Amino acid sequence: MEIRRADHIADQLEEFIFTGAFGDGDRLDEIRLAERFGVSRTPVREALQKLVVSGLAEQIPRRGVFVRQPGPVELVEMFEVMAEIEAICGSLAARRISDTALEALKKANANCQAAVDCGDSDAYYRENEKFHHLIYKHSGNGFLEQEALRLHRRLKPFRRLQLRLRGRLAQSMAEHEAIVQALQAGDQAGAADALRGHVAVQGEKFHHLMASIKTAAE
Amino acid sequence: MEIRRADHIADQLEEFIFTGAFGDGDRLDEIRLAERFGVSRTPVREALQKLVVSGLAEQIPRRGVFVRQPGPVELVEMFEVMAEIEAICGSLAARRISDTALEALKKANANCQAAVDCGDSDAYYRENEKFHHLIYKHSGNGFLEQEALRLHRRLKPFRRLQLRLRGRLAQSMAEHEAIVQALQAGDQAGAADALRGHVAVQGEKFHHLMASIKTAAE
DNA sequence: GTCAATGTTTTTGTATACAAGAATTGCGTG
DNA sequence: CACGCAATTCTTGTATACAAAAACATTGAC
Numbered sequence: 001m002e003i004r005r006a007d008h009i010a011d012q013l014e015e016f017i018f019t020g021a022f023g024d025g026d027r028l029d030e031i032r033l034a035e036r037f038g039v040s041r042t043p044v045r046e047a048l049q050k051l052v053v054s055g056l057a058e059q060i061p062r063r064g065v066f067v068r069q070p071g072p073v074e075l076v077e078m079f080e081v082m083a084e085i086e087a088i089c090g091s092l093a094a095r096r097i098s099d100t101a102l103e104a105l106k107k108a109n110a111n112c113q114a115a116v117d118c119g120d121s122d123a124y125y126r127e128n129e130k131f132h133h134l135i136y137k138h139s140g141n142g143f144l145e146q147e148a149l150r151l152h153r154r155l156k157p158f159r160r161l162q163l164r165l166r167g168r169l170a171q172s173m174a175e176h177e178a179i180v181q182a183l184q185a186g187d188q189a190g191a192a193d194a195l196r197g198h199v200a201v202q203g204e205k206f207h208h209l210m211a212s213i214k215t216a217a218e
Numbered sequence: 219m220e221i222r223r224a225d226h227i228a229d230q231l232e233e234f235i236f237t238g239a240f241g242d243g244d245r246l247d248e249i250r251l252a253e254r255f256g257v258s259r260t261p262v263r264e265a266l267q268k269l270v271v272s273g274l275a276e277q278i279p280r281r282g283v284f285v286r287q288p289g290p291v292e293l294v295e296m297f298e299v300m301a302e303i304e305a306i307c308g309s310l311a312a313r314r315i316s317d318t319a320l321e322a323l324k325k326a327n328a329n330c331q332a333a334v335d336c337g338d339s340d341a342y343y344r345e346n347e348k349f350h351h352l353i354y355k356h357s358g359n360g361f362l363e364q365e366a367l368r369l370h371r372r373l374k375p376f377r378r379l380q381l382r383l384r385g386r387l388a389q390s391m392a393e394h395e396a397i398v399q400a401l402q403a404g405d406q407a408g409a410a411d412a413l414r415g416h417v418a419v420q421g422e423k424f425h426h427l428m429a430s431i432k433t434a435a436e
Numbered sequence: 437g438t439c440a441a442t443g444t445t446t447t448t449g450t451a452t453a454c455a456a457g458a459a460t461t462g463c464g465t466g
Numbered sequence: 467c468a469c470g471c472a473a474t475t476c477t478t479g480t481a482t483a484c485a486a487a488a489a490c491a492t493t494g495a496c
Contacts, residue, residue: 003279003280003457003479004279004478004479005479005480006267006479006480029447030447030448031446031447039480039481040480040481040482041448041480041481041482042260042479042480042481042482043479043480043481045264045448045449046263046264046267046479049224049264049267049268049271050267050268050270050271052268053267053268053271053272054271061221061222061448061449062221062447062448062449062486062487062488063447063448063488063489064447064448073360074360074361077359077360077361077362078361080359080361080362081306081359081361081362081365084302084306084362088299088302141295141298141299142291142292142295143292143295143296143298143299144295144298144299144302147299147365221449222448222449223449223450224449224450247477248477248478249476249477257450257451258450258451258452259450259451259452259478260449260450260451260452261449261450261451263478263479264449279478279479280456280457280458280477280478280479281458281459281477281478282477282478
């Protein structure tokens with residue numbers, strides 16, 4: 001159980017925004033939220049401040065705070081940055097990763113494959129996440145790791161969409177293999193390229209997905 | 219004049235932390251701050267929440283919030299990430315920058331040189347900042363630009379230290395020249411390398427500075 | 437019927453009040 | 467004199483109260 005209710009509320013609201021329960025432009029009504037969470041406005045307001053600083057919501061003085069979902073353009077931009085950050089992580093990790101960490105990486109990858117075979121998508125996401133988190137961690141740069149985790153988390157709901165495309169899973173697994181190979185070989189440029197491509201293609205697939213939805217709507 | 223006093227307070231506190239007026243581990247006493255700013259605890263608390271989310275302070279439930287200055291290790295890590303982010307900006311900008319933007323860049327650079335000649339360090343910092351901000355902007359990726367600005371701002375107080383080293387200013391100017399050349403040539407890798415080196419050397423100089431201070435203290 | 441102006445209602449932003457946990461102080465004991 | 471324990475004081479976290487600004491509705495004029 002959390003001590004600060006404000007923090008708990010902030011986490012909940014963040015989750016609602018990530019899952020899309022709150023859409024772009026929705027006003028986050030202090031009173032309504034206070035009633036919903038069974039608290040006063042004070043902790044709700046503190047939670048809203050946190051969302052604003054995180055960039056998940058926008059505050060207009062004397063008007064209220066509104067959720068701010070990234071649009072298609074911003075999402076493509078975010079995927080581009082994510083790709084580059086993962087590339088950096090990979091480049092650094094190629095130099096710094098230990099053998100035991102490499103084993104852990106291979107294991108996560110194997111578990112990923114097993115999940116694909118079983119059709120257990122939850123397990124897949126979990127192991128896939130572990131795979132990437134391991135690479136962040138073994139970049140050997142704690143600050144970089146935190147930044148990577150932050151962006152990874154922010155993009156999470158959008159990555160899931162893209163993974164449903166036909167054949168993407170198998171392709172993704174192959175890319176993971178290549179990444180492990182490069183890391184094992186200590187090939188900085190190779191690891192960077194493999195990871196950049198692996199993530200960038202997600203952004204492109206997502207872009208594709210958005211375009212097709214848009215087209216379908218016309 | 220700002221409407222929300224809480225935001226004003228947050229800005230002030232941030233400034234105090236950046237300038238070092240508040241040191242690592244200092245407790246940010248709500249009541250004291252409230253008195254100091256002539257307000258009640260409520261806006262102070264909202265400001266503190268913002269600091270915590272920004273990573274400038276740490277909150278321990280029921281204990282208070284404490285300023286959290288980056289240590290030498292984290293600073294080196296941050297410089298490493300900054301170098302890579304600037305490299306990405308440069309790589310993208312090499313493809314996307316316009317001729318007019320290139321002119322602006324050259325102008326900022328010339329102003330930089332003029333400031334060096336006059337010994338006007340404030341002007342130097344201002345123009346140097348403009349130079350880098352232009353590159354972020356012309357990466358063509360708004361999200362990347364924001365991230366770069368955020369980190370640049372956070373490292374600002376530490377960059378200033380390092381620039382006082384003998385000969386660093388002239389070297390820095392030469393690096394700026396090389397960066398402009400690469401951008402003008404559309405040389406992505408060249409721009410990335412030039413920028414990475416330009417920023418990384420700052421981190422190294424800083425590291426050097428820290429080490430010498432440490433040695434002097436022994 | 438439309439628009440403007442004014443009065444009412446909401447809502448935000450801040451101040452204050454209160455509850456509960458943490459720190460501190462003072463006393464008693466070994 | 468050191469240490470442990472209890473009562474007190476402080477501080478945080480939350481609730482409520484109040485002031486001011488914005489949204490809204492009603493009414494009246496054209």
